[in-house]
Amino acid sequence: MATNRTFTMIKPDAVQDNHIGGILGMIEAAGFRIVELQKVQLTPERAGQFYEVHKERPFYQDLVKYMSSGPIVAAILEKDNAVADFRTLIGATNPANAEEGTIRKKYAKSIEANAVHGSDSDENAQIEGEFYFG
Numbered sequence: 001m002a003t004n005r006t007f008t009m010i011k012p013d014a015v016q017d018n019h020i021g022g023i024l025g026m027i028e029a030a031g032f033r034i035v036e037l038q039k040v041q042l043t044p045e046r047a048g049q050f051y052e053v054h055k056e057r058p059f060y061q062d063l064v065k066y067m068s069s070g071p072i073v074a075a076i077l078e079k080d081n082a083v084a085d086f087r088t089l090i091g092a093t094n095p096a097n098a099e100e101g102t103i104r105k106k107y108a109k110s111i112e113a114n115a116v117h118g119s120d121s122d123e124n125a126q127i128e129g130e131f132y133f134g
């Protein structure tokens with residue numbers, strides 16, 4: 001059964017570039033309600049815990065370093081079909097492949113500095129939300 005909540009993070013590049021308001025505006029304009037929101041600086045340890053699923057992947061260390069390089073904004077969003085609709089709103093991981101009107105098309109700089117994270121399943125949305133707001 002699909003839930004009506006998902007988790008997102010505005011990544012360090014987008015926070016640094018003052019895109020928090022623009023991204024949250026796009027999220028709200030798409031019909032999502034922001035249920036919880038916090039700006040936080042991840043330590044390398046905490047970023048490593050969040051991305052532990054990727055620990056064996058070659059990009060893991062760079063990802064941890066990047067995600068702890070500056071503040072992020074974590075949020076729980078609510079809407080019918082939240083996970084799938086949010087994945088559509090953020091667009092492809094590679095901003096060059098992202099569709100017009102998506103968050104990543106507008107705000108991402110690269111595959112790594114792609115402005116936002118969005119949960120890829122209802123199960124991960126719950127796990128990731130609890131990581132920040134549990």
